[in-house]
Amino acid sequence: MxxxxxxxxxxxxxxxxxxxxxxxxxxxxxxxxxxxxxxxxxxxxxxxxxxxxxxxxxxxxxxxxxxxxxxxxxxxxxxxxxxxxxxxxxxxxxxxxxxxxxxxxxxxxxxxxxxxxxxxxxxxxxxxxxxxxxxxxxxxxxxxxxxxxxxxxGNAEQRYRWFLKESPELAEKLPLYQIASYLGVTPVSLSRLRKKLNQSSASDD
Missing domain, CATH: 2.60.120.10 (Jelly Rolls)
Known part of the structure; x- marks a missing residue:
């Protein structure tokens, strides 16, 4: 047992x-x-x-x-x-x-x-x-x-930023389409948003 x-x-x-x-x-x-x-x-x-x-x-x-x-x-x-x-x-x-x-x-x-x-x-x-x-x-x-x-x-970007802040473990482990469904956006829209935020972060560096 x-x-x-x-x-x-x-x-x-x-x-x-x-x-x-x-x-x-x-x-x-x-x-x-x-x-x-x-x-x-x-x-x-x-x-x-x-x-x-x-x-x-x-x-x-x-x-x-x-x-x-x-x-x-x-x-x-x-x-x-x-x-x-x-x-x-x-x-x-x-x-x-x-x-x-x-x-x-x-x-x-x-x-x-x-x-x-x-x-x-x-x-x-x-x-x-x-x-x-x-x-x-x-x-x-x-x-x-x-x-x-x-x-x-929140709009789509605000919701995604909040998700990244509140749930970094989920953001790292879950596939994009699962997160998109949770945030109420399409996977394509979330992919574009993630690319935009990554580019913005890179330019800040």
Whole structure:
């Protein structure tokens, strides 16, 4: 049986980096019997649209994307997720509403998986879990609010500059078409914009 303690400690420590150690270990102890480890190949899906997704995923290693299909069947990236982040579909958990999005591993990845209802029932009075849950929702709120503000208020160049600043690891590792979908531009437009910024940077040097 795979020992999940090291990846679980890694995940909780990454998520709760602003918390003291005395808060981290109780959270690890609470989660350990409730999670199991799953390894995914590149491009493998954890969730597909239409699924009832009643599990919460804690990312130990890898890059994931949440995407939708528009009415023409085009894939639209809504968000990317990295180590120390978690993903679940609240509507599926509470009301058995099918997911409208897809969750896909963009690299070989490792996640810890827990049933969301079990987490809720066993953790609603557990301070250790409530600290983890608070950290999860805080990071999710900040991440979503930042993206929405930039997408609504910025032009293509401003959105790309913001992405480079906020997500340098993703900018380096992801193919251009994935970033273009996330920023709401075509791959051709983003390629031109990247060339323009590279030329501007070179001239500044």
């Amino acid at each position: 795979t020992d999940i303690t090291p990846p679980l400690q890694h995940f909780v420590s990454t998520l709760m980096q602003d918390y003291a150690q005395e808060h981290i270990q109780p959270a690890v102890d609470f989660l350990q019997p409730l999670v199991h480890q799953q390894v995914l190949a590149e491009k493998e899906h954890l969730i597909e649209a239409g699924n009832i997704a009643d599990e919460m995923y804690f990312i130990v290693q890898g890059i994931f994307r949440v995407y939708y299909l528009d009415h023409n069947g085009n894939e639209i990236n809504q968000q990317f997720y990295l180590d120390g982040e978690s993903i679940s579909h609240v509507l599926s958990v509470k009301g058995e509403v099918p997911c409208s999005f897809y969750l896909q591993a963009l690299t070989e990845s490792t996640v810890l998986v827990a049933n969301s209802q079990v987490l809720y029932q066993q953790g609603k009075n557990n301070v250790a879990w409530l600290n983890v849950e608070n950290a999860i929702f805080r990071e999710l709120f900040i991440k979503t609010a930042r993206r929405e503000a930039k997408m609504l208020l």
